[in-house]
C-alpha cells in the first residue's frame with residue numbers, strides 16, 4: 001500500500017502538532033463519508049473504483065479495440081478536468097514519447113487552448129492519417145473544446161463522409177444534459193457517461209479517463225483494481241490512513257506559514273500527473289481567500305533551475321515528493337578505459353542507485369535549508385499503482401479541503417474570465 005512518510009516534516013513543528021489535528025481530520029473525513037459537507041451532491045467519485053468490469057467498462061474496451069484497429073491517430077478533445085487525467089495516465093504509464101513507439105494509435109490532445117499555431121500543427125499532423133476523436137465535456141458548452149470539436153467533426157466528415165465519420169466520433173458527457181449530449185443523440189455518436197454527481201477534476205476514473213487510457217493500451221481493469229484497493233485501504237479513521245497524514249501535514253504546514261506546496265517527482269513522465277494534481281488541489285481549495293498554492297517541479301532537472309530558490313529563497317514552501325519503487329529492469333553505468341569524463345567511480349552502479357543518492361542528497365539539503373518534505377511512497381509504476389495514486393490524491397483533497405473549511409467541489413472563480421471573454425466575443429446573453 002502507498003505510504004506517507006512525515007519524518008522530514010519538522011521545521012519547528014513537533015509530532016504533537018500533527019497529532020493535534022486528529023479531531024479536524026476525523027471531522028473532515030466523516031463529512032465526506034457521510035455526505036454531509038458542502039458540495040455533497042458531487043461525491044460520486046467515491047464510488048467509481050470497482051474490482052470488476054462494469055457494462056460501461058466493457059463498452060469502453062470494445063470502442064478502444066475498434067479505435068486501435070482503424071485509427072493511426074486518436075484525438076482527445078477536452079480541457080481542465082476533462083483533459084488532464086487521461087493525459088497524466090497515458091504519459092505516466094506509456095512515457096512522454098508514447099507517440100513514437102509505434103504501439104497503438106498516436107494520441108494527441110486538442111481543445112485545451114485557443115492557440116492558432118497549436119491548431120494548425122495538429123491539422124498538419126492529421127493530414128493523410130486515419131483518425132478518430134473523443135470529445136470530453138461534461139457541460140458540453142466549454143468554448144475551447146467546442147471550437148475544436150466543430151472543426152474536427154468537419155474534417156472527419158470531409159474525409160470519410162457524414163455516415164462513416166459517425167463511427168469515428170466518441171462523446172463523453174453528461175447522461176442527459178448539455179449541448180454535446182444533444183449533438184450526440186441527434187447525430188448518433190457512441191456516448192460514454194460522466195456521472196452527474198462527479199465533477200471534472202474528480203472524473204479520471206470514469207469514461208473521461210478510461211476510454212483514452214484504453215486506446216493508449218493501458219489495462220483499465222488493473223487500474224480500477226488499484227483504485228478500488230486504495231478505497232478499501234483508506235477507509236480507516238486513523239493516522240494509519242495515508243490520506244489522513246497527507247491532509248493533516250499540508251494543513252499544518254499551511255497554518256504555519258508555508259503557503260506553497262511543491263509537488264516533486266524524479267520521473268519525467270510524472271509531469272502531467274503533477275498537472276492533474278495541481279488542478280485537483282488548486283481548483284478544489286483555492287477559494288474564500290485561502291489555500292496552499294500548488295506548484296510542481298521535476299527533479300533532477302528543476303534542481304538546476306528552481307533548486308536555488310528552494311534551498312535559499314523565501315521560507316514559504318514545503319515539498320511533497322512522490323517516490324516510486326525502482327524498476328525491476330536495471331541500467332548499469334559502463335566502464336570506459338580512457339575515463340575522460342571522470343565517471344569511472346560509478347562503474348557498475350545502476351542508474352537507480354545514482355538517482356537514489358540524488359534524492360537522499362536533495363532531501364538532506366532541503367530539510368537543512370528549512371524546507372519540510374512530505375514523502376509519498378508508491379510501488380513501481382504500473383496501472384495498479386496509478387489507480388491507487390489517483391484515489392489517494394482525490395480522497396486527500398476532499399479531506400484537506402474540508403479541513404480548510406471550503407467546498408471542494410465547486411469552482412465559482414473560473415466563471416469570471418469566461419464572462420469577460422464572452423462579453424468581448426459578443427456571445428448572446430453576455
Ligand code: PA5
Nearest residue numbers: 080081082137138139142200201
Ligand atoms: O474540474 C472541473 O470541473 C473543470 O476543470 C472542468 O473539467 C473544465 O472546466 C471543463 O469543463 P467541461 O467538462 O464542462 O467542458
